[in-house]
Amino acid sequence: MTTVAVKPATMAQALTRAMRDAMAADPAVHVMGEDVGTLGGVFRVTDGLAAEFGEDRCTDTPLAEAGILGAAVGMAMYGLRPVVEMQFDAFAYPAFEQLVSHVSRMRNRTRGRMPLPITVRVPYGGGIGGVEHHSDSSEAYYMATPGLHVVTPATVADAYGLLRQAIASDDPVVFLEPKRLYWSKDAWNADHPTDVEPIGRAVVRRPGSSATLITYGPSLPVCMEAAEAARAEGWDLEVVDLRSLVPFDDETVCASVRRTGRAVVVHESTGFGGPGGEIAARITERCFHHLEAPVLRVAGFDLPYPPPMLERHHLPGVDRVLDAVARLQWEAEN
Amino acid sequence: MTVMEQRGAYRPSPPPAWQPRMDPAPLLPDAEPYRVLGTDTAAKADPDLLRRLYAQLVRGRRYNTQATALTKQGRLAVYPSSTGQEACEVAAALALEERDWLFPSYRDTLAVVARGVDPVETLTLLRGDWHNGYDPHTHRVAPLSTPLATQLPHAVGLAHAARLKGDDVVALAMVGDGGTSEGDFHEALNFAAVWQAPVVFLVQNNGFAISVPLAKQTAAPSLAHKAVGYGMPGRLVDGNDAAAVHEVLSDAVRHARAGGGPTLVEAVTYRVEAHTNADDATRYREDDEVETWRRHDPVQLLERELTARGLLDEAAIDAVRQDAEAMAADLRERMNQDPRLDPMDLFDHVYAEPTSQLREQRALLRTELAAEQDEQEGDPR
């Protein structure tokens, strides 16, 4: 077996490496999806896996998402650990039936006798100039389905570590890959530790004392930048990277908000009915007496995802985050 | 003594008589793709029609090269070229009457243009200024569908509705070979057959779904064979033979209009270019294969037929090329102008009546845009 000497530099490479290492470690791990074999996936995230492990272990399937995930259910029932790729966020919708009706509840239906160790990889989110149906943030749908883990890395190290954990998990994991971070190299976490915090734990990426920015996936770099910019205004912002939306790390989030007394949730999926509402409610329930201002949300507008030429107006950027932070101050003083 | 022996010899009662609901033989596709050009049948084809097909083919080819050039200039975000598949595209549009409807996939911009939609409006989706540039009602063309096969049930529903209303409207729905694997393909065909809806399904089998060859997509003898299981005829046609595709589609449209129900047509063709300009086709196919297909080029095939039969001379070819050139020049010029965008449009069409939340968000964006403008104009505020 060949070993890759270089450490993964981009998130895409880290994900490839995670699947490769998982496949090498456990013959039960099978990768499948549209174009994942010869082509290596449209984002090249499965590049080289078919060549190294053969087409039975990295399989180009017919073009049918319900079929892919449904077949994965059967494979998992027979002891395999399928890792399936949905080519783009909005093309996972045909597989929703399988995800919601079977994948999420097989363990529960069978009183624990039939767990489904399936990882569903979904490139998601906007900001790459994709045409219609290539930029959806569907995390709220997944979060609303009990029985699924929902995970999303924002750093190269987490891309590797979280994917290894997801594949090793005996429960189904929806693994959301922020596609606009595929090729970014995160300087502030360059040494790629592979033993990252477990699924279910949030991480403080930047300590601060004035307010907490709670975010994940594609919005983490936005929040880090906003925190830097806010220093000029005398704000010392803490940034919490959730990493895992289900399970949700109340402990880390609440510890931070109790310390700072103010919180803004930032994500690019829609605000109404979006993940931020759940997060804000949890914080309010647990930290009410520590709050000096209402928990605010900075989210995408409540629209079908805009065409590429207009997406910059939809995506929450640094300015919108800073405006919210300013509002926190206002709310606090009045 | 066993129970069996006690009762005497076991004699199963005869099963109820079973008969197939219909004779599948007439539904089966021919073993070979149907061809017109270069055969004796060609002589029977209407010369005017062939010339019209030719003019549209040349325009289509020119459109493809122009749109590809626009991707290189950054004017289009992406373009899935249909070079090599022009015959299917053009025949699809020309087989329909004005009152009929077309349900295209994302690669079918040529069919949409040949149906009369303004080329610039057709490219809006791919340029990225809006998801759909044209009014579907004007030319009876549904929006180009990106999620594969999902528009097929729509075509069935529309055709069914038209029939319920007593209109003799036919819907033509286009899908790729890869798209036939989706559940929606199955559901659409089944509905169409059960309802006897006036729909024609056109599968452009161009060999690949991005990188996946047909052999990994289906084990069926041909995609046209799939029709039989639903109870509709399947037709196999050479997708690079414009006259043949037009004839087969026109027959299917006529059959549907007359109340005969749906047909599945598989046009065997080839995707000469990569999946899109963003794709690297060398990863999954050999140049030899592409070359073989380039020699079976739809434009050349028709041009040769027409010239051999004296239906087209140099002057006529020139005129057609000039017309295509003019179309390309116009397209180039209009596409090189920045589209006028109003970000406030984002909020205007989400609902017939915007929600109060959207009105709030609209106001926020308006403030942001005003601030941006002030900044650009150097407002001291």
Ligand SMILES: Cc1ncc(C[n+]2csc(CCOP(=O)(O)OP(=O)(O)O)c2C)c(N)n1
């Ligand atoms: C439901 C769905 N899944 C995946 C995709 C991503 N995708 C876009 S084009 C394509 C291949 C389509 O192949 P085919 O149907 O043969 O049409 P062609 O591109 O060859 O015209 C894929 C997988 C999609 N658009 N929709």
